[in-house]
Amino acid sequence: MEIDVIKKRRIGRMKIILSIILLILLLWGSGYRTNISLYDFFVGIPNIWSTLLDMFPPDLGYFHYVIGPMLETIRIAIIGTTFGGLLSIPIVLLSSRNVTRSPLLFYTARFILNLIRTIPELLLAALFVPIFGIGPIAGIFAITIFSLGVIAKLAYESVEAIDPGPLEAMTAVGANKIQWIFFGVVPQVAANYMSYFLYSFEINIRAAVILGYVGAGGIGLILNNVLASYQYSRALSIILFTLVVVTMIDAISNKIREKLL
Amino acid sequence: MIEFKNVRKIYPNGTVGLNHIQLKIHKGEFVVIVGLSGAGKSTLLRSINRLHEITEGEIFIDGQSITKARGKELLRIRRDIGMIFQNFNLVKRSSVLRNVLSGRVGYHSTIRTILDLWPKKDIALAMDALNRVNMSEKAYSRADELSGGQQQRVSIARALAQEAKIILADEPVASLDPLTTLQVMDDLKRVNQELGITTIVNLHFIDLARKYATRIIGIRTGEIVFDGPVEEATDEVFAEIYGRPIHKDELLGASK
Amino acid sequence: MSRESNHKRDVAIAKDIQRQLLKKRIMKWTSLFVVIFLYIWAFKGMKDFHIGKNAVKSMKAILGGFIHPDWDYIIEPGGEDLIHALMDTLAIAVLGTFISAVLSVPFAFWAARNMSKHKWISSTGKFVLATIRVFPELIMAIIFVSAVGLGPFAGILALGFHSVGMLGKLFAEAIENKDLSSREALIASGANKIQTFWLAVIPQVLPEFLSYTLYRFEISVRAATILGIVGAGGIGAPLIFALQGHTWDRVGIIFIGIVVMVTMIDYISGAIRKRLV
Numbered sequence A: 001m002e003i004d005v006i007k008k009r010r011i012g013r014m015k016i017i018l019s020i021i022l023l024i025l026l027l028w029g030s031g032y033r034t035n036i037s038l039y040d041f042f043v044g045i046p047n048i049w050s051t052l053l054d055m056f057p058p059d060l061g062y063f064h065y066v067i068g069p070m071l072e073t074i075r076i077a078i079i080g081t082t083f084g085g086l087l088s089i090p091i092v093l094l095s096s097r098n099v100t101r102s103p104l105l106f107y108t109a110r111f112i113l114n115l116i117r118t119i120p121e122l123l124l125a126a127l128f129v130p131i132f133g134i135g136p137i138a139g140i141f142a143i144t145i146f147s148l149g150v151i152a153k154l155a156y157e158s159v160e161a162i163d164p165g166p167l168e169a170m171t172a173v174g175a176n177k178i179q180w181i182f183f184g185v186v187p188q189v190a191a192n193y194m195s196y197f198l199y200s201f202e203i204n205i206r207a208a209v210i211l212g213y214v215g216a217g218g219i220g221l222i223l224n225n226v227l228a229s230y231q232y233s234r235a236l237s238i239i240l241f242t243l244v245v246v247t248m249i250d251a252i253s254n255k256i257r258e259k260l261l
Numbered sequence B: 001m002i003e004f005k006n007v008r009k010i011y012p013n014g015t016v017g018l019n020h021i022q023l024k025i026h027k028g029e030f031v032v033i034v035g036l037s038g039a040g041k042s043t044l045l046r047s048i049n050r051l052h053e054i055t056e057g058e059i060f061i062d063g064q065s066i067t068k069a070r071g072k073e074l075l076r077i078r079r080d081i082g083m084i085f086q087n088f089n090l091v092k093r094s095s096v097l098r099n100v101l102s103g104r105v106g107y108h109s110t111i112r113t114i115l116d117l118w119p120k121k122d123i124a125l126a127m128d129a130l131n132r133v134n135m136s137e138k139a140y141s142r143a144d145e146l147s148g149g150q151q152q153r154v155s156i157a158r159a160l161a162q163e164a165k166i167i168l169a170d171e172p173v174a175s176l177d178p179l180t181t182l183q184v185m186d187d188l189k190r191v192n193q194e195l196g197i198t199t200i201v202n203l204h205f206i207d208l209a210r211k212y213a214t215r216i217i218g219i220r221t222g223e224i225v226f227d228g229p230v231e232e233a234t235d236e237v238f239a240e241i242y243g244r245p246i247h248k249d250e251l252l253g254a255s256k
Numbered sequence C: 001m002s003r004e005s006n007h008k009r010d011v012a013i014a015k016d017i018q019r020q021l022l023k024k025r026i027m028k029w030t031s032l033f034v035v036i037f038l039y040i041w042a043f044k045g046m047k048d049f050h051i052g053k054n055a056v057k058s059m060k061a062i063l064g065g066f067i068h069p070d071w072d073y074i075i076e077p078g079g080e081d082l083i084h085a086l087m088d089t090l091a092i093a094v095l096g097t098f099i100s101a102v103l104s105v106p107f108a109f110w111a112a113r114n115m116s117k118h119k120w121i122s123s124t125g126k127f128v129l130a131t132i133r134v135f136p137e138l139i140m141a142i143i144f145v146s147a148v149g150l151g152p153f154a155g156i157l158a159l160g161f162h163s164v165g166m167l168g169k170l171f172a173e174a175i176e177n178k179d180l181s182s183r184e185a186l187i188a189s190g191a192n193k194i195q196t197f198w199l200a201v202i203p204q205v206l207p208e209f210l211s212y213t214l215y216r217f218e219i220s221v222r223a224a225t226i227l228g229i230v231g232a233g234g235i236g237a238p239l240i241f242a243l244q245g246h247t248w249d250r251v252g253i254i255f256i257g258i259v260v261m262v263t264m265i266d267y268i269s270g271a272i273r274k275r276l277v
Helices: A002-034 A038-055 A060-095 A103-118 A121-132 A136-160 A164-173 A177-214 A219-228 A232-260 B041-048 B071-079 B096-107 B110-114 B120-132 B148-161 B178-195 B206-212 B235-242 C003-045 C053-067 C082-111 C119-134 C137-148 C152-177 C181-188 C193-230 C236-244 C248-276
Strands: B002-010 B016-025 B030-035 B056-061 B081-084 B166-170 B198-202 B215-220 B223-229
Touching (some): A002 C152, A038 C137, A038 C152, A060 A232, A121 C053, A121 C248, A219 A232, B215 B235, B223 B235, C053 C248, C082 C152, C236 C248
Antiparallel strands (some): B002 B016, B215 B223
């Protein structure tokens, strides 16, 4: 008996040592590939500090140029999240094991979802800009697809966790599939869904800011231009403005989400 | 009214759920099914409205085979059967009224029910059902604000709103305290007598079964071992059904 | 009961229900109006909502690139190929996540409510983390590129600093949720501060820390793929070149490569995380 315990401890310790060795290898390999050394850190960090200092003070007079594009960014986020949210509803229902009977539909829906979720939103936007041209439309499409991924995953996890009792009751009462979903599933997940929608909106505001960098409209476009022409203090004012807006929206959204749950 | 013909249920792993079930239940009867846990009470009850499927035989509701029914036909047959569950199975976040109205979805088109466009007659029916179980004040409360006994009464109201001809109750009082148990059983009995709704109840409390049933069916390992009027259900008969003498915890009176 | 008293009771019930209903209805309608107004504002602002004829043409071209990707790009003799670029991206994610994991630990303890005597200490910690979290990685990357030059170093720093915001918050929550009464037991038996820390706190929070780090790693891999767009190394740069040059077959193979890599990383990371918790 004692030998077993000692063996187990030894194996456990070996596992830890192996993992640490693996980690060190990984880190060293990554450092090698990227040509990074500790020296770079010592030189680099002060450089960052001086760059940041260069950006001060922010060009406050620039603010009123920035408001228009900021509003456009917010619009892109609102419209994109809404479309994404609406489109996610059928996908969520098809991806939930307790709602969808057909394995074909289920696996297809999950596959599409997983595919969407592996692509970062900026890449989506970068793909849509050549199609729809520079401007907010590419951004809206990108955010739509991106939110679809975010909301659907959270939502189907919620749907799969609901109480099956009311679902049974709806079957017993003679409801057809749509009524079954509406009276049994929807009331149980509606609040969660709205919360995920708002959460996705918080993410999308940030995303919409960045998407502009590849030309998908909004304030990112301006930021790109300004940085390209080295107008750092203007860049700082844009960044600060963005931070303020994002924080405010986060606060409002959090409040609403608290009330929902 | 309800007829089982040669019904068997065998599970994929070979276990026999139901065997040799031949049964006729007539309109207006108050039947209580008793038996050990796992004996097949639930399977028997749930095969009536096809929540559980049978592997052999046929079940007829008012002459119509529910076993062979498909699609809309199946929904329509289910519409006439109300079910009361041990865990009430109300939608917790919805109002009591909405829960009761959900019993009526089989009567209207999908769009009407989804958009909450219930005709006045339906709302009146729902309020009437709530009145019958003395829950009308709570019509707009959320279902999870109610106690267990109240929720079960709402669930009875849902079955009434369905204008059900049959009510199936699967261990309806197992989650309730002794006093509420009697109230709910009283409600079921009253509904059965005043409206003539055929009522079939699964119970594991023997004294309750004796108090309320007109007919008792005993199940043991998936087969009916006793079927007769309540007067004939002596202690020996119950021992037969359970395969052993009655335990104290199978009497409701003992848990008071 | 007589019919009259029944009727009076019904009337009283109805009035009460009506009052409750009215309150709910007012709240419903106001929020509905706010939302509708918001949507009208949003859609009105989109003046030129037109999808040009070019759109369909471009879409077809891009789809063509996906269906017939540039397989040659996967491995090329000079090392300027997909596999190397993806490995670079992975390396950036690894180093960035590692740095942020190490940095997050002290921040987490700063921000956790049950680690300090006064509430204001943890509140400031939480505030600092929240401020870091507001900065999108891309903007950090842009700033760092200006500071330390083009290349993966900027990307690693950007990832490292940005992730501290999220990891710090998750770690802090893990610490707060842990039942640390075992600390008391150790102190009672005479252990000093460092020992209690090592024996009581660390073992309880370590699995969660690792799990969160892996979760953050999955996100960082995705983030690292885009940092190249602003010059911070990885596959973002070749992607932008391919997009700007309209070489859709190369765009296709890069996308496929990214999807495959991210899926594999997610799978491995998910498997490890399951065994942790």
